[in-house]
Amino acid sequence: MAKDVQKVVPFEGSKLSKKEQIAHMFDDIAGRYDFLNRFMSLGIDVGWRKKALKLLEPLQPKVMLDVATGTGDVAIMAAYRLRPEKIIGIDISEGMLALGREKVAKAGLSDKITLQAGDSETISFPDETFDAITVAFGVRNFEHLEKGLSEMRRVLKPGGKAVILEFSNPVKTPVKQLYNFYFRYITPWIGKWIAKNKAAYSYLPDSVKAFPQGQAMCDILHKTGFQAVTCKTLSFGICSIYSATR
Template identity: 80%
Template sequence: MSDKANVQKVVPYAESKLSKKEQIAAMFNDIAFRYDFLNHFMSMGIDVLWRKKALRQLKTLQPKQMLDVATGTGDFAIMANRLLQPDHITGIDISEGMLRFGQEKITKLGLENKITLQAGDSETITFPDRTFDAITVAFGVRNFENLEKGLSEMCRVLKPGGKLVILEFSNPTVFPIKQLYNLYFRYITPLLGKWIAKSQAAYSYLPDSVKAFPQGQVMCNILTNTGFQSVTCKTLTFGICSIYCATR
């Protein structure tokens, strides 16, 4: 089975008749109220360092207009605003529940004029060609129903010379990190999800989706085939996470 087929086959609710996209939206609506807490708790806060390292890839570019795809509750967009100080960031997501929590944070921080969150699908981005200087995606591309279509859309709305930065989980290969990682992700993560977010299905989906997602050179090849150039992959924390960078 191809990587594309594997990614599309992995869904949160195996018995559901809904499409993967619809299931993802429903899943994130269900866990939105605990999403930020669980991210930081389960990664012991290291996810914050991963995000900072990813955003540093855009420092020299100094983007003015940014798009944050699968923005969720806006954490990455808020951090990008602080570290990069662009003119404006637009965040899109298919989960209304996540966006609602994100908007509350943005309003509380007084960032309404700097960050706009709106419902949006990565596979049909409702912006003209060559709109953005930079596009970011943190822990979202493995949830795309059609990975190539989503990447092609991001390439379309990126300005020539603009940069895409993707932060995504990956599978470590070094002993004993690989074994510990698999143990934690396979058995402990679903229990924490059930206990804290009341959703074991969502946090059982997490390790399955990471395992099925194309990684390393395979992902780099997909980015190249969807129109990107100068594609690189940098692994973090023994390969638990990866930063993919690409330009148009």
């Protein structure tokens, strides 16, 4: 039986909660995070983000929330591609946020993008605040998935859309075998020698494997009150885009 993603943690045996472990992990690797993302995905992740944001173009959102914003990649890309009036990015890692704020300032977007500490399970905004919500590679890190998704729905305006980008497990041969080998052996090695944090990059394949995917994730989105839920796989099933409306 697959392990519950909420019980998959970076540091086995730690007395810290998953949320605390995730924050500690990302604080530790923040300085190398962007480089490793590009390096490990061969830059494909940039295209994934563009495709996710394209789903929001018809909506023309004015106010957006980027959950688990990290170093602000999606928020910055959304500012250029969707041109909303305001984007709020929240994350539990102060280390990632600090780097994100530097990137936002360098891009000249400080008047449009605000990055602040925030938890997906207790989003500190009133009901029906945002036209659109994005999450890129963050939902599998939620300590309580359904609670986080419910909070996202709460702060979304009626008719608003949430777009979730997340890793998934390919099912077709030989991509499945190559993917599993890369994730199981190469990724932790990169984490150990480049990121200087093997635990972080061992956690990555474990959390992806345990995360509910495809129809299972769609069912959870329906359960938490979302409508018009869709799932589209990218790059032979390595990544999935979920979209859902309130």
